[in-house]
Amino acid sequence: MSTQPEHPTLLIPGPIEFDDAVLQSMGHFSQSHVGAPFVATFGETLSMLRKLFQTDDPASQPFVISGSGTLGWDLVSANLAEPGDDVLVLHAGYFADSFADCLQTYGAKPTQLKAPIGSTPQLPEIEKALKERKYKLLTITHVDTSTGVLTDLKPISELVHRVSPETLVIVDGVCSVGSEEIEFDKWQLDGVITASQKGVGCPAGLSISMFSGRAIKTFQNRKTPPASYFASFKNWLPIMQNYEAKKPSYFATPSPQLIHALHTSLTQILSRPLSERFAAHREASQKVKKAVADLGLKQVAPNPAEQANGMTAIYLPENVTVPVLLPNLLKKGVIFAGGLHKEIATKYIRFGHMGVSVTDPKRDDIGRAIEVLKSGLSDAGHQKA
Template sequence: MTDDILLIPGPIVISKNVQAALGTPSVSHTSAEFASTFSSALKNVRKVFKAGDSGQPVVLAGSGTLGWDIAASNLVQPGDKVLVLSTGFFSDSFAECLKVYGADVDKITAPLGDAVPLDAIRDALSKVSYNMITITHVDTSTAVLTELEPICKAVKELSPETLIVVDGVCSIGCEVFEFEKWGIDYALTASQKALGVPPGLSVSMLSDRAVKVAQERPFESSFFASLKRWLPIMVNYEQGKPAYFATPAVQLVNALDVSLREILDQGIDARVAKHKQTSDWIKAKLTKELGLKLVSVNDKVSAHGLTAAYTENPPKVISGVKQHGIVIAGGIHKQIKDKYIRIGHMGVSACDDSRQDMEKCFEAIKESL
């Protein structure tokens, strides 16, 4: 293993306590001890998502992608109309996933580096009766942040039956996020981003309405991702009662519990504010001091958990930065893949000033350009 500082947009550097939680001895997944840990983690997922007491959190062994499969195989049926708002590679992949399960997808693609204009969304919602809309809160390929609240309001006004589904993989835990207040029906994330846990868990939240849709779906389109099977298990675990459909990732759930406690101790609003401060700092240094141009076209659509910036020779910058013991990422948006770098600043790297991760990263980039 390496001592490099991992500043890609997930997986991220984890805290010492989270690391320790991964190394605990084996316990049975049906023990009272584990059920109590899982209960605490599920209750704290509600708090981090700001989801209130209704609906149901779901934590499964899997990656962020599993959240897409859950949405596509439980909340819509083949032939149902879905409106996908695309701000990059990950929004497009979500659309692909929906199509695999037979959804009839309409996509509105934003200009590169920008969010989809609200007028275009309102127009689409007025013309077609959609079963679901999907919004990628932060598309990690472009570092574009989509403002959720006005879109949720537009859906409630123009098409209240439409389920609102949010990919919060690169946002939940580092951006302002209000599951209950904004009336979101399903939000998904993954453990390895701003939740500060290694990869391996799909973490998501359903509204009461989404629970009902999943329970009343006339047939199952998947087995492992079937909410008909998982919902009773999650309800039981949240109440501290062991239950079984498939074996949970015991040590990762333990690590998630520790990380969520740390996040809530910090305070979710304080954490989001700190991510914004770190993001503003690195973006200002890169643009003003080094003259780099960001992929996101303005502040309003710039994510706070990562930065995507054009550079003349990304492989040279990435390998130069690596010489300083820091790992950053290259581009993945197909139009500009070889033209930009991505720097992750989530979790301890964004919040623990004593680590100086971002200062070190900036100096390394400066020297590598």
């Protein structure tokens, strides 16, 4: 029996449903942020992140900072790009626009390579772009939360290393870390930024990231000082290194409660092989996608190779509207999300299937949500439901 009170099941692409033990860790009694017990918890958390990102290169550097996923864009933009640096932003939806906006704020020059809605930039056009100009960074939205489009990281990173080896490969993994396979070392990534409230399975409030030794060197060789204070590697690097070495250190007060919850979630995630976790997400995703097809509905991402495993963006039938459907689904006990991509926002809904909702055998969140979706569409007059 769950210790949580009965509540509608939250199946949006983040925040997700959380495990009882994770929520209990959120209520941890107060601890000093520089006392030995909390320093140990924080240090272990940083070390566990190395495993989640599949990096054993000691030069890789994890960061956990109080903030939203958005703060990760500032970390990249204020520390790795300098004013005037060109950045190639691969655009697969809403979030590339915002990342570009952030880069521009700090003086970098983002060039967006845009794909049609529902797809992601293809290798030949990326290769062409990389050959036209020298880019300091290339950014990839691994899963765009607005469209459910998945971008395959490995071939892009290989391409960059072949065609423009000095370009750093940066991944926006806010909607992918924990639900999509990421092999930080093998795929030669330079930065992956994420947040706590999606595949990582811990309530919102933490910016989580991993940067390569090469990225850290790029920071250390800057000609200009970092362009942010709160998001400055200069301020955080010694702190993260000290915590991981179990030494107290102070720049800004971390949140012991959130770190305890992250520690609990990572301990649960790493208690089983990561391959099983990713397989569970693929399996749940296939179940959702089959149900969507059986309902005669289309996904925003039509190409199966470009469909995320942690969420599905579903076009509604012509006569069903978001403001009618979603409140009815809520009455039936499930919360889905509306559209987010400006150009099509009113035409689709988003179904998140990450974390305990897909990995906990005691839950049948996904099966139940599919039934609720069918029933809601039927109420709205959709014939195939």
